[in-house]
Amino acid sequence: MKVTMTVNGRARTFDVEPNRLLLNLLREDLDLTGAKYGCGMGECGACTVLLDGEPVMACMTLAVDCEGATIETVEGLSSGEALHPIQEAFIEEGAVQCGFCTPGFIMATKALLGESPEPTEPEIREYLKGNICRCTGYVNIVKAVQRAAEALR
Amino acid sequence: MSAINRQNTHIIPVDFQYHQPETVGEAVKLLEAHPDAKPIAGGTDLVPKMKQRLLEPGHLVNLKRIRELQGVEDRGGEVYIGAATKLRAVERSETVQRRLPLLYSCVRSIGSVQIRNMGTLGGNVCNASPAADGALGLVALDATVQVAGPGGTRTVKAGDFFAGPGKTVLGRGELVTGFTVPVPGPDVGTCFISVGRTALDISTISIAVALRMKGGAVQEARVALGSVAPTPLRLPEVENWLKGRELDEATVREAAGMVSGGIKPITDIRGTAEYRREAARGMAMEALTRAGGLEGRSQG
Secondary structure (H helix, E strand, C coil), rough: CEEEEEEEEEEEEECCCCCHHHHHHHHHHHHHHHCCCCCCCCCCCCCCEEECEEEEEHHEEEEEHHHCCCEEEHHCCCCCHHHHHHHHHHHCCCCCCCCCHHHHHHHHHHHHHHHHCCHHHHHHHHHHHHCCCCCCCCEEEEEEEEHHHHHCC | CCCHHHCCCCCCCCCCEEECCCCHHHHHHHHHHHHCCEEECCCCCCCHHCCCCCEEECEECCEEEEEHHCCEEEEEEEEECCCEHHHHHHHCCCCHHHHHHHHHHHHCCCHHHHHHHEEHHHHHHHHHCCCHHHHHHHHHHCCCCEECHHHHEEEEEHHCCCECCCCCCCCCCCCCEEEECCCCCEEEEEEEECCCCCCCCCCCEEEEEEEECCCCCCEEEEEEEEECCCCCCCHHHHHHHCCCCCCHCCCCCCCHHHHHCCCCCEEEEECCCCCCCCHHHHHHHHHHHHHHHCCCHHHC
């Protein structure tokens, strides 16, 4: 089936089988390997991308269902060598260890800060509860989100 | 975890034809024509099941392009919610926040932001999980399920919609188009509580209570629990017993005992039957206290 979507600002048309998942399309056809395959069941958030500005699980999204959609992945955040303030904040606060969960956290954070520019810590923890990190223990991630919020204000 | 790792795959190992109807009529025709068809909206339950080959439908009928299945509408005495309305849209609706705070709490408790951006209220109900918090809210609010099918439309009370775990009363070719939720009056207090192992986990047990009060007495009660029976469970014995009684600490305690005895829990991976009976007692006490506006008094 033909499907056209905008990925990181570029219109793309694909010919896909109906059972093709958005995550595999991004990773395999476009080499956008930022979004990760973690649990495959919507529990870990490692595959989080923004679909029309809202965070979703790419590992459970049918590519054919993305007709006309705008998709943003972590690769779309930086401009050349200049990182996005959220990426900078994650580095500054040591919110990255193995890095596997980071693209998902960063995309969820982008959506959070778009909705709520000054989130409280409970709001941050509530919004990011769909993203699991097995290294950092979340403290530095929360700090990074707060730092990014300040930078973006 | 080991069970997930054993069965899960990167891909959907099932081939199916994909249909994108734009009207309810077309969707009904497709579902009727293909006995191995499944409707899909958010896909948050269906896709993992297909990944594990627990379901292998030959056809998927996407309901999200059907405009009449979308949106929240304030109709005065009731609120209408289209079945394919995303959970996040239900939660963000000012109408729901203001007029149906119980349903708002129930929907907020489902999954994560990502899950609620994908999943729909109709999907939460039609998957017929006894743990579905959205379904529980609709049962406690005595909502009506709107159904369309080959024979036309019909309505079913939310409390009568479930036939067992994963089973509903929907017949072949039928689909849920929306929910009509009566708006509780200003004399109604509501409360939803759920207990889960972790933030994101499915509820181990949940309770939703609505009490219409006059003075300190209960005029009408609705008590519904999730994850304590094969379907979301209402407890008419407790509701009838509460009717007309002064709501004080002793009444709350006795009603909570009836809740604990009236549920039919099983032992599963999320908790034992014994745990659920004890948890139900404490949760019922808290929910009745809060819905009945006793909080200040009982804590004082």
